[in-house]
Amino acid sequence: MEKLLKLHHLDNVLVLTDDIQAGEHNTCGEMEFYFPRSIDMGHKVAARYIEAGEKIIKYGVSIGFATKMIQMGDHVHLHNMKSEVLPKLINTYEN
């Protein structure tokens, strides 16, 4: 069963519609992925190679940027992406 869902045609990440076990193969349309580690449902993986500094696109809009290069199929989360707006928001709180 396909467990990878593209929410918007512009997206460079896919969401997991089910848990993926370590060592599992899965597909999204024509694209094939291999997952060396397990990833939980609802999390994101890269739909393609993403450069460090590049925007992460989900729902067709930027939800942050890559803090390091991300290979196709890599889990995309706090370890390799960051909010663009949070520092500004924290500034707003403190002022």
Next chain:
Amino acid sequence: MDQMRWKGYLRKDGRKGIRNYVAVVYLCECAHHIATEIANRFKEHPVQLIGSQGCYHSEYAQNILNAVCTHPNVGGVLLISMGCDGVNVRKLEQIVSESGRPVNSISIQKAGGTRMSLSIGVQWVDWCLGIIDGVMKVNMTVEDLIVGTISSGNDATSAMTANPAVGQAVNHLISQKGTVIYAETDEMAGLEGVIDERTTKPELAENLKEYIEKAARDPRVLTYSTIEEECMSLYCQTGDAAICGMIKPAQRPTKPGLFLIDLLFGDQKKAKVPKINVSAKMVDMIASGCHLIICTTGKGSVIGSAIAPVIKICANPMTFIQMRDNIDINAGGILDGDETLEEIGEKIFVGLQFVASGIPSCAEGRGHQEFILH
């Protein structure tokens, strides 16, 4: 997508309703029991109980009651007050009367207590039901509809199925000249850029930026990596349309299109108190003219509303199995790959027109009529 056409109720003020209710309205807590007893005598009839706890004057409560009592889904209004209330009963009665609806008010003190008020109220509602039965029926399409979107009890699936599918339905609504009001406006932090691109007027973009700043709060981390992502998981309910404006509760959209509703308490520059009670948010949307409300859920939700039907879209297939009774549309098929976001979006678009045409939603069918002024 083909447009459906159904019969609605033409009000004397020119607005069209999809339901034809007598609203029994308590204007203070002392009148609550009597109003409930009156409404309970008409369980099989289109009679709904709404009200305010009253006692002190609240401009907010007055505005909302003025708007809800003249909502297009309301045909007639019975007002019940103690006689010493904070709500301006005479003004409310006048507003309803001027809208061309039958209206009556009972002062419990003048009527002579519980039994007399009950008896007068029941007689009047009985009479009013006969009158509103004769209201003129007219054709309606989505062009005549104001649809609200909201969520109640999100989980990780909400972000992948129900919310983006509602966005697709909203796209259909907007492309067919319908009007949509989006309520999850306290969760738009980090979306300034996205929202800016979708607003046509610079002053509106500026207002929205200020609003987002007021509503900003710390992000909760679930499967979301950033606050932008968390906010988008709800905001995707708005689809792709341009934002026409930001309205206050009881203010109505001025033209077809997508509107956001301001649901923050207080006017202070840095107020950070969003309304969190779903029923209270729905009442605000209904006061702003919503004929019906689309409500997504992941963990499950039973809530409905007085005056406007609530349609439940369930994101999580497990929740759907567990709470079938309360779910109108299961968006969970997207997770299994059985259905696409587009297909569920179309189902929602078609389903809401069926409900508009008179078919009861699950919440209506189970008798849910929540109403709170907060």
